Amino acid sequence: MLNAFLCVIRRDLLLAFRRQSDAFAALLFFVIAAALFPLGVGPEPAQLRAMAPGVLWVAALFSSMLSLNRLFASDHADGTLEQLLLCAEPLVVIVAAKTVAHWLVAGLPIVLLAPVLGLLFDLAPDAIGVLVASLLIGTPVLSLLGAIGGALTLGLRGGGVLVSLLVLPLQVPVLVFGAGAVGAQTSGLGASAHLLLLGGVLMFAAVLAPWATAAALRIALD
């Protein structure tokens, strides 16, 4: 089972490496979307600090959306998804592996870039630390919940828009707790409560989302 899990991750990472433009496009979107806000609202540091958590989290959320409809769609188009479904390992293992690979390609780079963008918004070092921690816990949830949407909209026209409509409402708690953690840290309340809630959401999603995604894939391919 572990072999199949690692095999799917290796395969998806190799595919992402061969198609670097896809990953870079989503990352570039994150940087540009976040960088445009200071240009639009002005260079007032206090204002930038206040809006930074929300802006960075919304940019991260939209950036992760960009790659969601490709999570299963390309495998579906070329027939490899059928081969994955016929693999003797449980489908939930395959789905979990693909979700981990998606996070490594689409989520982890956002976490690594966040400190640079935090500086752009004049965030204090401790707030940047909380921002990174909240993204580290929260971006896997974006991939986990996004995978459900990607599977549900498989083979549908306009799947990209539908994924957003399905998944964005589910991701509101992640946005609230993630941005709230940085805001609480900046205002001196401490971020632990928000981060713990975010961790709870991650646990919940990690346990349930792969099963829901696997079920959605079976329905989509039937």
Add this chain to the structure above:
Amino acid sequence: MTLEAAQLAGARGGRALFSGLDFTVGAGEALWLRGANGSGKSSLLRMLAGLAEPAAGTVRWRGRDLHRQRDGHLRELLFIGHAPGLKDDLSASENLLFGAQLAGAPVDASAVAEALAAVGLDRVARLPVGRLSQGQRRRAALARLHLARQARLLLLDEPFAALDQASVAALVATLDRLLANGASLIYTTHQPQTLAATQLHAVDLDAHRPRPC
């Protein structure tokens, strides 16, 4: 070992494709699914692979209901669908190696190289599949026949499509060898029948099309 279909019915998008289908395929036997475009040949193959549920009826592999006992069936199944199941950005050898690893087959790079050589793709084995012709892609997909030694049930959707004459002859020889070794084969093709299997049956799906009300 036998695959049995009883009173099988298939539908796609709410439209009935076929009904009342009964057949049995034993070890060393081949079943040719015939029918016009849209008659449900690919849908039937997907049903037999466990990818789709029948609208009615049952499919049994080794006496067990396929949709309840999937694990044993999957370990003995090789399904090559209408789409080749290959990633364009990976080479043919990478595609086969990942596929074999996922299937749990004890396959290494040399076995993959031998399989690709058997289908005449040894010189392009390291090229991305996206740069191969349709016929070469089909041959790369069919190279799985040389790797899945544990497969006892072969489900092939249009295996002869896009192949040149030499490749068709090589594929026929491979399928005959696998049948002689006890595998069961169910396949679709619009090409004239060329398999030399002694136990060759055919099912015409057009004859099982539901009558309009």
